[in-house]
Amino acid sequence: MYEYIISILPQAMRLTVPILFAGLGGVLASRSGVLNIGLEGSMLVGALAGVIGSYLSGNPWLGLLLAILAGGIIGIMFDLFALTLGAPQAVVGAAINIFSTGITAYVFRIIFATTSDTVSVNGFSSLKIPVLGDIPLLGEIFFDHNVLMYLAFLLVLVMHVYLYYTTGGLNLRSCGENSKASDSVGIKVVQTRYITTILSSVLASVGGVALSIGNVNTFVEGMSSGKGFIALAALTFGRWSPLGVMLAAFLFGLVDAFQLRLQVSIVDAPYQYYQMLPYIVTIIVLVWTSQTGVTGPKTGEYFEKETK
Amino acid sequence: MVIFQMPLKLERRETEKISLLRTIITFMVAILIAMAVASLLIVAIGINPVEAYITLFKGAFGSSYRRSEVLVRMTPLLFTGIGVAVAFRAGMFNMGGEGQFAMGTLACILVMLYVPAGVLVIPLALLAAFLGGGLYGAVPGFLKAKLGVSEAIVTIMMNFIATLLISRLLNGPLKDPNGYMPQTALTPPNAYLPIILENTRLHAGFILAILVAIIFYVIMFYTPFGYKIRAVGSNRNAARYGGYNVPRLMILAMIISGGLAGVAGAVEIGGLHHRLLEGVSANFGWDAIAVALIGKQNPLGIIVSSLLFAALKVGGNAMQSTRGVPYNLVEVLQGLVIMFALGSEFFTRYRVRYLSSSKGGTTKCTNI
Numbered sequence: 001m002y003e004y005i006i007s008i009l010p011q012a013m014r015l016t017v018p019i020l021f022a023g024l025g026g027v028l029a030s031r032s033g034v035l036n037i038g039l040e041g042s043m044l045v046g047a048l049a050g051v052i053g054s055y056l057s058g059n060p061w062l063g064l065l066l067a068i069l070a071g072g073i074i075g076i077m078f079d080l081f082a083l084t085l086g087a088p089q090a091v092v093g094a095a096i097n098i099f100s101t102g103i104t105a106y107v108f109r110i111i112f113a114t115t116s117d118t119v120s121v122n123g124f125s126s127l128k129i130p131v132l133g134d135i136p137l138l139g140e141i142f143f144d145h146n147v148l149m150y151l152a153f154l155l156v157l158v159m160h161v162y163l164y165y166t167t168g169g170l171n172l173r174s175c176g177e178n179s180k181a182s183d184s185v186g187i188k189v190v191q192t193r194y195i196t197t198i199l200s201s202v203l204a205s206v207g208g209v210a211l212s213i214g215n216v217n218t219f220v221e222g223m224s225s226g227k228g229f230i231a232l233a234a235l236t237f238g239r240w241s242p243l244g245v246m247l248a249a250f251l252f253g254l255v256d257a258f259q260l261r262l263q264v265s266i267v268d269a270p271y272q273y274y275q276m277l278p279y280i281v282t283i284i285v286l287v288w289t290s291q292t293g294v295t296g297p298k299t300g301e302y303f304e305k306e307t308k
Numbered sequence: 309m310v311i312f313q314m315p316l317k318l319e320r321r322e323t324e325k326i327s328l329l330r331t332i333i334t335f336m337v338a339i340l341i342a343m344a345v346a347s348l349l350i351v352a353i354g355i356n357p358v359e360a361y362i363t364l365f366k367g368a369f370g371s372s373y374r375r376s377e378v379l380v381r382m383t384p385l386l387f388t389g390i391g392v393a394v395a396f397r398a399g400m401f402n403m404g405g406e407g408q409f410a411m412g413t414l415a416c417i418l419v420m421l422y423v424p425a426g427v428l429v430i431p432l433a434l435l436a437a438f439l440g441g442g443l444y445g446a447v448p449g450f451l452k453a454k455l456g457v458s459e460a461i462v463t464i465m466m467n468f469i470a471t472l473l474i475s476r477l478l479n480g481p482l483k484d485p486n487g488y489m490p491q492t493a494l495t496p497p498n499a500y501l502p503i504i505l506e507n508t509r510l511h512a513g514f515i516l517a518i519l520v521a522i523i524f525y526v527i528m529f530y531t532p533f534g535y536k537i538r539a540v541g542s543n544r545n546a547a548r549y550g551g552y553n554v555p556r557l558m559i560l561a562m563i564i565s566g567g568l569a570g571v572a573g574a575v576e577i578g579g580l581h582h583r584l585l586e587g588v589s590a591n592f593g594w595d596a597i598a599v600a601l602i603g604k605q606n607p608l609g610i611i612v613s614s615l616l617f618a619a620l621k622v623g624g625n626a627m628q629s630t631r632g633v634p635y636n637l638v639e640v641l642q643g644l645v646i647m648f649a650l651g652s653e654f655f656t657r658y659r660v661r662y663l664s665s666s667k668g669g670t671t672k673c674t675n676i
Contacts, residue, residue, distance in 0.1 A: 092650070290456050
């Protein structure tokens with residue numbers, strides 16, 4: 001039993017991180033009233049940018065920096081078309097996803113086409129926390145991971161405090177509840193949404209970094225494989241709150257770790273069936289959430305200030 | 309509102325009605341801007357973008373065979389594009405084209421390989437594909453209509469499930485017993501769609517696709533059913549008060565939407581591959597979103613946009629093989645075209661005016 005837990009839980013924690021980052025991005029966007037289904041694309045872009053940065057400099061931190069910049073640019077694109085020009089947010093998100101699939105494959109082939117081997121770059125190495133990391137079982141599960149994981153959980157705390165215990169957070173949430181009322185009391189709705197959307201894209205991008213140089217130290221075309229959308233499901237399941245999203249992301253990480261474990265433990269298994277698990281669980285979770293009847297913030301509406 | 313510090317002013321147009329000509333011009337401009345932006349990527353690898361685009365254009369239209377190839381590519385895009393449009397008209401975002409396409413190919417190959425239907429095999433396979441894709445589309449439709457579950461996320465999850473299922477079957481029960489590749493055996497020749505143009509690959513599926521576009525047009529705009537679908541899409545609550553069975557209409561729209569993606573799969577199998585193998589869908593499910601959006605969910609527009617994207621795909625291949633520009637530039641262009649085309653609709657609501665003298669709050673304006 002001990003053996004089994006130890007083989008699954010640390011892995012589950014690792015697989016939670018990308019979904020958690022993207023999900024936290026989703027919290028910011030949706031709470032301010034933006035439906036960002038471009039998270040998948042931001043994630044893919046971040047995954048590649050991380051690998052390129054680390055490949056060129058040999059330093060994963062510069063990979064992270066490049067991914068943050070790239071994610072920011074994708075966020076600005078979303079803002080420009082959806083928030084300023086008023087194209088439907090869902091459509092802009094879908095376009096961002098198509099764009100990101102194309103541009104990551106394009107850039108990847110140009111930079112790495114000459115190398116025939118699989119690209120392997122320096123990634124974030126494991127950082128065992130002193131004392132806490134030595135606790136049996138718990139240490140291995142929670143305190144022996146790379147820095148991105150600690151960052152993700154720290155961010156959950158920071159966002160929770162910001163959203164629920166500060167005026168700024170209150171203002172942000174009001175934009176997603178009633179944008180006209182927020183505007184009438186002087187909150188800059190469009191400006192708030194610009195910032196949250198850029199941040200959401202940056203966070204999804206960092207999630208992508210966790211996927212590439214935070215885990216396998218390479219990039220594969222289409223490697224986000226729906227995790228951006230699973231993050232959106234985690235967002236709904238976690239009731240659009242940082243703590244809820246954390247738990248939901250962990251559930252998805254656990255399912256993914258479980259199916260990976262199944263793949264290696266059973267020889268000649270029809271592994272495709274196991275790989276379906278995360279997607280099936282996502283659908284089940286969405287159905288289950290819909291039964292609770294809780295509705296989230298109002299997202300997807302174009303806010304237009306009266307220009308008179 | 310004055311834009312930055314420039315003497316420009318944004319102003320709401322009195323009417324939002326726009327002429328067909330202006331629509332066409334805005335779209336042309338959107339495509340040109342997208343190409344200009346994408347050309348930065350071509351310049352980055354040291355290739356002259358003008359030459360690359362000329363190669364792309366010649367690659368798509370340079371010879372009669374290439375033109376026929378564009379129509380071959382256009383066929384599945386027309387089916388899937390109309391499929392996405394049907395769902396859109398009913399107010400749903402069907403991103404599950406890939407999965408529905410895959411289930412269509414699966415249903416089709418099962419009929420072609422295992423049902424000895426003689427001359428009826430093609431109609432039967434098409435019907436099976438429609439049902440396969442349609443039922444796969446019905447699931448997210450049902451979840452959306454009855455439970456309010458996001459159809460976008462569910463359809464995408466189901467794409468992954470379908471792709472994995474096909475992969476499993478091709479490596480298992482459906483694998484050609486006389487081969488090593490993960491693919492099925494070839495279908496009997498009576499399941500081949502007839503070629504309609506000699507010495508090309510253009511098959512009867514193309515005619516079927518055009519027919520479907522016409523039927524879609526008639527149903528959507530000239531029948532009560534089409535009216536109901538559009539009513540659900542434009543205002544769900546009003547449709548409900550009007551006494552329409554909204555959930556049923558939504559599910560039906562998703563069945564038609566998925567069904568058409570399924571037929572696209574069957575046509576690809578019957579017309580080109582004659583067997584099921586991995587990667588039959590060259591991204592047709594995703595392209596469909598671009599096709600439907602650019603075509604404004606109007607059959608006529610979709611015929612034009614599917615032709616455009618088919619040309620991009622065929623020309624993109626030529627650009628890759630002769631100029632070394634990776635094919636994925638086409639996807640970049642698609643994403644950009646959607647954004648610019650829909651973003652440009654801003655200028656149907658607003659116009660930019662030039663303030664000839666910015667001092668003293670003058671009101672003299674010149675239209676741009």
